[in-house]
Structure formats: C-alpha cells, structure tokens
Amino acid sequence: MGLANWISHAGMNDTPVTWIKRGPDHEGPAVVRLSTLDNVAVAMKNLHTGDEVVEGLVASTAVPRGHKVALVAIATGERVSKYGQTIGYAGEDIAAGAHVHSHNLSFRSSTVEHQFASEVPHTPVTSTDTFDGYLRDDGRVGTRNFIAVISSVNCSATVAHRIADGFDAQRLAAFTGIDGVAAFTHGTGCGIATEGDGFDNLQRVLAGYACHPNVVGVLMVGLGCEASQLGTTIARYGLGTGPLLRAMNIQSTGGHKKTVLTGQAMVQEMLEHVAGTRRESCPVSALSLALQCGGSDAWSGITANPALGVAADLLVAQGARAVLAETPEIYGAEHLLTRRASSNEVAEALMQRIAWWEDYVARNSGTLDNNPSPGNKLGGLTTILEKSLGAVAKGGSTALTGVYRYAEPVTKPGFAFMDSPGYDPVSVTGQIASGCNLVAFTTGRGSTFGSKPAPCLKIATNTPMFRQLEDDMDINAGDIIEGIESVEDVGLRIYKRLLEVASGAETLSEQHGLGDHEFVPWQIGATM
Numbered sequence: 001m002g003l004a005n006w007i008s009h010a011g012m013n014d015t016p017v018t019w020i021k022r023g024p025d026h027e028g029p030a031v032v033r034l035s036t037l038d039n040v041a042v043a044m045k046n047l048h049t050g051d052e053v054v055e056g057l058v059a060s061t062a063v064p065r066g067h068k069v070a071l072v073a074i075a076t077g078e079r080v081s082k083y084g085q086t087i088g089y090a091g092e093d094i095a096a097g098a099h100v101h102s103h104n105l106s107f108r109s110s111t112v113e114h115q116f117a118s119e120v121p122h123t124p125v126t127s128t129d130t131f132d133g134y135l136r137d138d139g140r141v142g143t144r145n146f147i148a149v150i151s152s153v154n155c156s157a158t159v160a161h162r163i164a165d166g167f168d169a170q171r172l173a174a175f176t177g178i179d180g181v182a183a184f185t186h187g188t189g190c191g192i193a194t195e196g197d198g199f200d201n202l203q204r205v206l207a208g209y210a211c212h213p214n215v216v217g218v219l220m221v222g223l224g225c226e227a228s229q230l231g232t233t234i235a236r237y238g239l240g241t242g243p244l245l246r247a248m249n250i251q252s253t254g255g256h257k258k259t260v261l262t263g264q265a266m267v268q269e270m271l272e273h274v275a276g277t278r279r280e281s282c283p284v285s286a287l288s289l290a291l292q293c294g295g296s297d298a299w300s301g302i303t304a305n306p307a308l309g310v311a312a313d314l315l316v317a318q319g320a321r322a323v324l325a326e327t328p329e330i331y332g333a334e335h336l337l338t339r340r341a342s343s344n345e346v347a348e349a350l351m352q353r354i355a356w357w358e359d360y361v362a363r364n365s366g367t368l369d370n371n372p373s374p375g376n377k378l379g380g381l382t383t384i385l386e387k388s389l390g391a392v393a394k395g396g397s398t399a400l401t402g403v404y405r406y407a408e409p410v411t412k413p414g415f416a417f418m419d420s421p422g423y424d425p426v427s428v429t430g431q432i433a434s435g436c437n438l439v440a441f442t443t444g445r446g447s448t449f450g451s452k453p454a455p456c457l458k459i460a461t462n463t464p465m466f467r468q469l470e471d472d473m474d475i476n477a478g479d480i481i482e483g484i485e486s487v488e489d490v491g492l493r494i495y496k497r498l499l500e501v502a503s504g505a506e507t508l509s510e511q512h513g514l515g516d517h518e519f520v521p522w523q524i525g526a527t528m
Helices: 003-009 154-165 197-209 230-236 256-274 304-316 334-340 344-363 374-378 385-393 424-431 464-467 487-502
Strands: 018-020 031-033 040-043 051-055 068-072 079-082 085-090 131-135 146-151 179-186 215-222 245-249 280-283 288-293 320-323 400-404 414-418 437-441 456-460
Touching: 040 079, 051 385, 085 385, 146 154, 146 230, 146 256, 154 179, 154 215, 154 256, 197 215, 197 424, 215 230, 215 256, 230 245, 245 256, 288 304, 288 385, 288 424, 304 320, 304 385, 304 414, 304 437, 304 456, 304 487, 320 385, 334 344, 334 385, 344 400, 344 487, 424 437, 437 487, 456 464, 456 487
Parallel strands: 146 179, 146 215, 215 245, 288 320, 288 437, 320 414, 400 414, 437 456
Antiparallel strands: 018 031, 031 040, 040 068, 079 085, 131 280
C-alpha cells in the first residue's frame, strides 16, 4: 500500500495524502501534507523566513526540517490536525506559514470517541513462507540458541556475569550451533513486596526468559535470602528442572568463588548436551515479532513505522504474532486500535490499561504528555498525541486479537498489544519475556539498542541519520520520503530481512555484542 492508502487503511482518515508541490523548479515539495483534513504540514527541508511553502504562502518564521508549519491561520484554542487527527490545540494565535511546535501547541487529555470492534479486518491465514529455525521438543521455534544465566536478584548479578564471562568466543568455538552464553541480570529482586504488580512483573520476566524459545539451556542464580526466591519462580510457572534448567544460590553453594566455578561446570554440561543443534525449515507462523520504536522523530510515522506495519501484516497473514507495546505511546491513538479489536472484550481490556496509566501518572504527579523526550522534540514531535499517532502505525492493519499484561505470554496468533512503559529496554524486555523471538526497532534520532536472546533489526526513518549511524542501522526507510521507494517496498524489504535474521543472519547490533545489559524488568511499587 502507498502512504495515502496506509493512512486511510489504518483508520486515521478517509482522505488521501496530499503532496504539496513547491512550484515549477522540480526540486520536490517543500512540505508534505498527510491529510486533506490537516491544517499543518511537515517541512521537507529547513525553511527560512520568506521561503515559499506552497503557492501563495511563504514561511513567516524559520521551520526546521521535519517540523510542522501552519498552512492556515489557527486561532488560540483551535484544534491542530496532523494525519487527519487532533495532535493538540493552539496555545496562542498561529499565523499561516509559522512554525508549530512546543512554544505554541498545547496538550489536552485525549477526548476521542472510542468505538469497539466496529471495523474488524478479516485476514485469511495462509502459511507459505519458511525460515530456518531451531525446532524445540514442545513445538516452539527459536531463532537463536543461547544458554541463559539468569539472576533472581541484583545480589547475584556479578556472579551471573562471571559465570557467563567464562565462555568467550574461543571456548564456544568447540560447540557448534550455540549463539552464546548470556547473563541476564537486573537491579531489583529484594526490598520489594512479594505480591502485587511489581513482583508479578519480575516473576513473569524471569520465567519468560527461562522458557524462551531462543534459550536452549538455563542456569538460575540467586543469593538465597532474597524476596524473589528461585523456588517461587520455578513452582509458580511450572519450570521443570533438569539437565537444561538448573538453579542454585550463593549462600548454599559457599560464596562467590565456589558459585562461579560450580555454575561454569553446569553450563559446560549444558553445552556438551546441546552442541550440534541444527536449524531446520520452519513455517513463518512460528515467528513472534516485537514491534518497537525509540528515538522517534517526525518521519517515524511517515516512513519506518508504516513500513514495519506492512511487514507485520505479512507475518500475521501467515499465522505469526506481531506484538505492539508501550502503552503511553499509543495514548490518544488507542481509538484506532479499539475499532479493529476482534471483540468488545479485547477493546475493553485495552481501555483498562489506558485508565491504569492515567491513574498511575496522576498518582506520581505526572502527565502522559511528559513522554516525548528532548530528542523527540528536536526531531519535530511536539505532543504525545502526535507521537502516538505515528507509533501505532507499526501495528499494521490487521485485527487486534489480544491485550496482555507486561511479560505475559502471548498465546493467540495475530496482532497483539502488550502493556509496558515507553522506555525501550523495559518494553523490549517484556516483549521478549512474552515469547517474541525477533525484535524490529524503528528509530529517527538514532537509538543504538540491541537485545538478547532475540535479535534486534534496526530501521532508520530518514536517510541523513542512516548515513550518520550506518554501523548501527540495518535498513533505511528514508527512501520513502525521498520518493525512491514506497511504503510497501520498504515493508517487503523489512519482512524479507526478518526471515533472513530468523534464519541466522546477524543484525548489526548482534555484531556489536549488544544485549548483555539491555535486560531491564519493569519495576513498580516501593523499594523498602
């Protein structure tokens, strides 16, 4: 689908995108207007005072590339529209041709009308494509083969890393079919209540990584006296211990040195047990893709995010899972998701998470409009409403089949939503714990995130940033705004590359060794 069709198909508006030409010089448009309902457009280059915006309109102020320019005069309190949707209200009178940004655009809490399951798309599932993955005994499929050393508490974090550090590339070279031994450590696990959201989040994450399809062997390491007891995690989630799932704690083993040596011996046994594991042809339906964005800019909702949405649709059409997250970053755009919810119950579950977040930020003296970062704003995004409208594009156009709590296993095929903060490492940690065996991460400012045990594909929203960070960006979606490729073209390219990565091709973040310190479970509640 083209950019215009994507906007209409996503339910943003019923009118096509309008490309506004600069004039007879054929240098391309000065601005792009995303809907005929919009009273602002996005600057395609840096505009100076007096530059022609469209025929009969010149810039009354300087407007940086990617930022918004008013196409008409907008009175104080009047709605400002982008994507055919409200992104805020004029905080003062805005002249036609003026820069529209934080200095004159005000946020108000979302008041959009929510319709439940009113526009549910029907996507026939056909499984034709395959990839080469690791087929597990229970039918799940891994895209990587890791031994995981998981700490139950921060007190065992150093020991976990020392155990994993004993297996460098030279030592692992003797074991074919193994991607590495990775330590997953964190900053909590004690001084917390042993019931409630915070504890449940941590337990789901630990269990989710322990039974992840990309993990072939697990060593869980505790201190011994912590609130987050290994026995609790193992019993609560039915994790069967055996040769490939071992557990121990420092106090019972006899201290740091003995625990490291014992742990390395256990990992060595696991490696000998699983060495030689081979990939085999598996259906695309075995994939579960985490849809993520970070360091977003004005191009995110125009290029990379809708292109990733096309890739997500291609996966869902073959019975795979595509998991959107970051609840604060769908705020103000959730009505686009409730319309395509597969049932009223699914839509209501999403609204319950929105309500939880409204209460959560209010209790902490915040506002959901605090979400856009300084980098987001430098890139042209002003309010959370504007950011969210671009962010939901990652979810493509298929039916929303389920809404899940943080790190809860995603059980149904199709497009799903998992509750999480907008902080990327925390959100991706939850998505991986939910079972995602691939991560696709769009970025406009240049987030260099990477993850384990699920490989992370980085997608740049614009060409200048792609060139600046070419060692970190796997795919450039900036060709869309340059007029070189369509949204569908880039979406298909992302899809094909995902299948290559699922089959073992390394992403750039994997080549850099990222993922050892990006495991960040969501902490909620008091530390006591």
